[in-house]
């Protein structure tokens with residue numbers, strides 16, 4: 001506490017990101033980065049955007065990028081919001097759409113930025129426990145509320161909810177915003193974007209950080225009814241009119257348009273995930289069924305924190321959360337086949 005801080009600052013609980021350490025020969029499987037590089041077309045577009053044009057402010061309406069997102073999903077520009085990372089899009093969403101008289105509903109085990117935004121914006125929320133299989137049970141959400149947010153596939157479990165269950169939520173809450181955070185949807189999930197024409201209470205949020213391998217570029221977007229999007233625009237334009245630079249937008253447009261590259265790299269990650277899951281099971285690990293670019297796994301006889309520490313000694317980073325219910329689990333990002341192989345060899349040595 002500093003005497004210069006406002007009361008709000010004193011009360012915050014900031015999010016702790018996975019560490020970004022520099023180590024020689026590091027196998028970095030702790031922050032769900034994509035092991036394959038961004039689309040070469042995205043790199044070329046960004047190189048072409050570096051020049052005298054940077055003298056001017058970027059387009060505050062982000063028309064070019066919104067149109068690229070709209071093309072990709074068969075929507076109009078008015079149904080698209082873009083931001084400097086999906087974390088920023090999420091922050092504006094909490095601020096603009098999720099604070100109401102009744103509490104926001106969210107799963108107890110999910111993206112830990114959600115409670116952080118609740119504390120930042122003074123939003124009352126109710127944590128609903130995942131069931132014993134670590135799944136969201138939509139029946140639990142059939143209660144009065146101000147809004148709902150769910151990550152699908154969920155993080156850090158990787159478990160996906162079928163679209164029919166999302167639709168049940170939307171039908172049960174026609175007057176509440178229902179936000180689906182689809183950071184990992186391209187690794188085998190079903191996007192709720194298919195439901196946008198029928199539900200004006202649905203907001204879908206995606207990022208270019210995972211399936212487009214552009215975590216360092218910081219681009220995310222939301223899809224929804226023009227009224228929801230207009231609410232986000234009001235908050236954005238009360239905060240920063242130019243959150244996305246020209247280089248960022250050029251790269252994002254090219255990455256979104258290179259559908260074949262995203263498909264090919266995502267399929268490679270799905271194949272590695274299947275291989276790694278079988279290897280882990282053969283070593284005695286329980287692995288939750290993942291539709292994401294990571295697995296969530298525990299060993300019935302080994303302590304999660306100790307396994308993470310032993311891997312770290314071998315220059316392999318995985319994510320361990322000290323939270324109740326999941327403190328025996330490791331979240332392991334899917335790397336290249338070589339990295340997955342190194343992980344399996346290290347675990348065999350540690351378990352032996």
Ligand SMILES: *Cc1c(COP(=O)(O)O)cnc(C)c1O
Nearest residue numbers: 085086087111155183207209220
């Ligand atoms: C990675 C992640 C994000 C954040 O993505 P950025 O666009 O990099 O900010 C949002 N939600 C979930 C569930 C994530 O795992």
